[in-house]
Amino acid sequence: MKVLFLNPQGNFDKNDSHLTEHPDFGGQLIYVKEVSKELANLNVSVDIVTRQIIDRDWPEFSKELDYFDINKNPTIVRIPFDGEKFLNKEQLWPYLKEYVDNILSFYKGKNIDFITTHYADGGYSGVLLRSKLGLNFSFTGHSLGAQKMDKLNVSSKNFEDLDKEYHFSQRIMAERLSMQYASKIIVSTSMERYEQYSHPLYADVSEVANDSKYKVIPPGVNTEIFNDDLTDLDQDTVAQIENKLNKQQKPFIVLSSRLDAKKNHIAVVKAYANSRDLQDKANLGIFLRGIPDPFTDIQKLSEKERSILTPILEEIEKADIKDKVYFFDLKSQLALATAYKLFSKLKSVFVLPSFYEPFGLAPIEAGACGLAVVATKNGGPSEIFSDGSGVLINPEDIQDIVEGLIKALNNYDYFSKKVKKRVLENYTWKSTARGYLEVIEEGVKLPKKTLEKVPPLDANEIILDYLKNKKI
Ligand SMILES: O=c1ccn([C@@H]2O[C@H](COP(=O)(O)OP(=O)(O)O[C@H]3O[C@H](CO)[C@@H](O)[C@H](O)[C@H]3O)[C@@H](O)[C@H]2O)c(=O)[nH]1
Ligand SMILES: O=P(O)(O)OC[C@H]1O[C@](O)(CO)[C@@H](O)[C@@H]1O
Known part of the structure; x- marks a missing residue:
């Protein structure tokens, strides 16, 4: 059986070279890699169909075909479109038709049984492919534009400016079309279905009440990397941490x-800066890949990175807590897991203060390594930790963050044990892949149906109407 995963952003490579160094390199890449590898173990032939990038600054993405391992399944298929240079995901919208046309040429005469699509740009590409071939597809949103708009406080006054940067008009129309034409919408939690997909910007097309339209498939944790085995450590990371900590405990x-x-790092920095109690109990560790020392490296960073880091550094200087805040540059998931394990020995706490988190792989990975977890109550974590295995906080309330962190630090043994059990029992990529296989097998049996006409990729009016009336 041949299944395509559509991911037009183009950032897959076997070494995860830039994971978290850029806003487009994050959870979606891990999710698609892990699910497709486990599907391959279930005898499905998987192609991750993504963008070819031939750019001196991004050399990892140029080969037409690539593989994560010697099994050559999944295959990374890189399709050229919109020139050769690396582009941020927001710039791809006008060129997705070209992506799909080139996919059609690449697969001409080859069999495709089903398509899974990812993020708004993948979903829209699935709609375009269906319009040509009638092939059924599933849609996994990963993160939806409406929640991002709300949490960035987009209003009818600033919409035009923010739309230039984020292209909400195209993204939200792409999401609407994906929801409408997908044979199945795959969500990570049932809360994602009922809360995120029932947003007024989607409610008329997302069929939230229709059970046959949705499948809840929780993502997983790679326990070969994220575990509590202290003999399996990345030695460079051990050296970096030992060197910085200098025996303090x-x-x-x-x-x-x-x-x-949207990850809202600043809220935790403010909570820490404002609480003597927290400062007495713990240090603050901030992991920033590719930025070893933000105080000296700040000028080398992009404007976006500077705009997020500058207030953090100012807060640290203002509160005079430079000696208690440590920055770590961790270059891989193995390095990240090593740091989590070493900090677990110190009875530490992982915190995710996102304004809104669609699911959140990072907190379950940290929990698998033994850290106690404090996470935003907005989004996936409220379902993941609904059994009380993590502490939920309001990311917009500094005092609540302080109290949540103190609770987790004071009760480390209880939370660490409980979250580890929760994650290991409920979140494995094997079971995620089994869920996908069910969706694929069901989709393959459905009749193929091409679409008459795909509407223009523009939700400008719908969004403005929503922003003016806060309803459609
Ligand atoms: O220094 C770091 C920090 C993070 N990571 C990895 O980056 C991923 C981050 O994923 P996640 O915590 O899920 O956040 P996002 O990157 O924002 O991912 C998006 O997509 C995910 C998969 O659908 C969802 O879980 C998220 O809510 C959604 O925002 C994890 O696997 C981490 O291991 C690293 O490798 N190094
Ligand atoms: O912030 P956004 O635009 O909602 O997107 C989340 C981003 O996170 C990712 O998971 C990073 O890989 C991508 O899906 C997407 O580019």
Whole structure:
């Protein structure tokens, strides 16, 4: 059976070279890699169909065909479109038709049984492919534009400016079409279905009440990397940490997300800066891949990174806590897991203060390594930790963050044990792949149906109407 995974952003390579160094390199890449590898173990032939990038600054993405391992399944198929240079995901919208046309040429005469699509750009490409071939597809959103718009406080006044940067008009129309024409919408939690997909910007097309339209498939944790085995450590990371800590033995509060405004790092820095109690109990550790020392490297960073880091550094200087805040540059998931394990020995706490988190792989990975977890109550974590195995906080309330961190630090043994059990029992990529296989087998049996006409990729009016009335 041949299944395509559509991921037009083009950032797959076997070494995860830039994971978290750029806003487009994060959870979606891990998710698609792990699910497709486990599907391959179930005898499905998987192609991850992505963008070919021939750019001196991004040399990992140029080969037409690539593989994660010697089994050559999954195959990474890189399709050229929109020139050769690396582009941010927001710039791809006008060129997805070219992507799909080139996919059609690449697969001409070859069999395709089913398509899984990822993120709004993959979903829209699935719609275009269906319009040509009638092939059924599933849609996995990973992160939806409407929640991002709401949490970035987009209003009818600033919409035009923010739309230039984020291209919500195209993204939200792409999501609407994907929801409408997918044979199945795959969500990570049932909360994602009922809360995120029932947003007024989607409610008329997302069929939230229709059980046959949705399948809840929780993602997983790669326990070969994220576990509590202290004999399996990345030695460079051990050296980096030992060198920085210089034998001090306090617990850490660990922040390790991509530098993206919606991840809201600053809230934890403020909570820490404002609480003597927290400062007495723990140090603050911030993991930033590719930025060993932000105080000296800040000028070398992109404007976006600077705009997120500058207030963090100012807060640290203002509160005079430079000696308690440590930055770590961790270059792989193995390095990340090593840091989590070493900090677990110090009874440390992982914190994710996102304004909104669609699911959140990072907290379950940290929990698998033994860290206690404090996470935003907005989004996936409220379902993941609904059994009380993690502490939920309001990311917009600094005092609540302080209290959540203190609770987790004071009860480390209880939370660490409980979260580890929760993650190992409920979140494995093998069972994620089994869920996908069910969707694929069901989709293959459905009749093929081409679409008459795909509407233009523009939700400008729908969004403005929503912003003016806060309803459609
Ligand atoms: O220093 C680091 C920090 C993170 N990671 C990895 O990056 C991934 C981050 O994933 P996640 O925590 O899920 O966040 P996002 O990158 O924002 O991923 C998007 O896609 C995911 C998969 O659908 C969802 O879980 C998220 O909510 C959604 O925002 C994890 O696997 C981490 O191991 C690293 O490799 N190094
Ligand atoms: O912030 P956004 O635009 O909702 O997107 C989340 C991003 O995270 C990712 O998971 C990073 O891989 C991609 O899906 C997407 O580029």
